[in-house]
Amino acid sequence: MRIGVLAQRAGVSTRALRYYEEQGLLCPQRTAGGQRVYPESAVDRVRLIQQLYTAGLASRLIATLLPAIDARHVGPELLERVLDERVRITTKVAELQEAGRRLDVLINLVTHPGAQPCPASLDQSPA
Numbered sequence: 451m452r453i454g455v456l457a458q459r460a461g462v463s464t465r466a467l468r469y470y471e472e473q474g475l476l477c478p479q480r481t482a483g484g485q486r487v488y489p490e491s492a493v494d495r496v497r498l499i500q501q502l503y504t505a506g507l508a509s510r511l512i513a514t515l516l517p518a519i520d521a522r523h524v525g526p527e528l529l530e531r532v533l534d535e536r537v538r539i540t541t542k543v544a545e546l547q548e549a550g551r552r553l554d555v556l557i558n559l560v561t562h563p564g565a566q567p568c569p570a571s572l573d574q575s576p577a
Contacts, residue, residue, distance in 0.1 A: 453478075456488045460496035467496065473509040475499050476514065506539050 457464045462519075470476040476495065478486040498519070502512045518524045524532070539551060552572040559568070 451488050451490070451492070453486045453488070456492055456496065456569060459498075462500065470496070470499055474513045475509065505535075507535055508540075511535065522536050 451459075453467055454463050455463060457467055460467075461537060463573070464496065467476060467486075475490065476488070476499075478488045478492070481487055495516075499516075502515065503509075507515070515524075515532070518528055555569070555572045
């Protein structure tokens with residue numbers, strides 16, 4: 451299938467597909483005229499790549515991870531990298547939850563003016 455068809459079926463832009471190719475994540479065949487041609491399996495591959503990006507993984511790690519996923523074997527070093535990413539994401543989630551709590555304090559302050567004195571910090575719990 452041509453790049454435009456793959457983009458439409460996988461729900462990504464043709465620019466994203468070209469980027470995936472540059473990063474070594476996709477390897478299309480080429481016609482005699484140089485046009486990219488993808489196998490049917492590329493739709494699922496692009497969706498997997500999107501899921502890995504959404505999970506917060508960098509393209510370099512994804513490029514290393516894809517062959518391991520295909521082989522259904524992740525060596526200890528690669529597993530360690532994935533586990534480190536999991537810790538990084540868990541930490542980021544906690545930071546975002548704290549940011550959300552601070553916004554809740556701010557929202558409470560602005561929706562109930564005069565109900566409490568202005569705090570010196572949003573780290574204080576709402577009264």
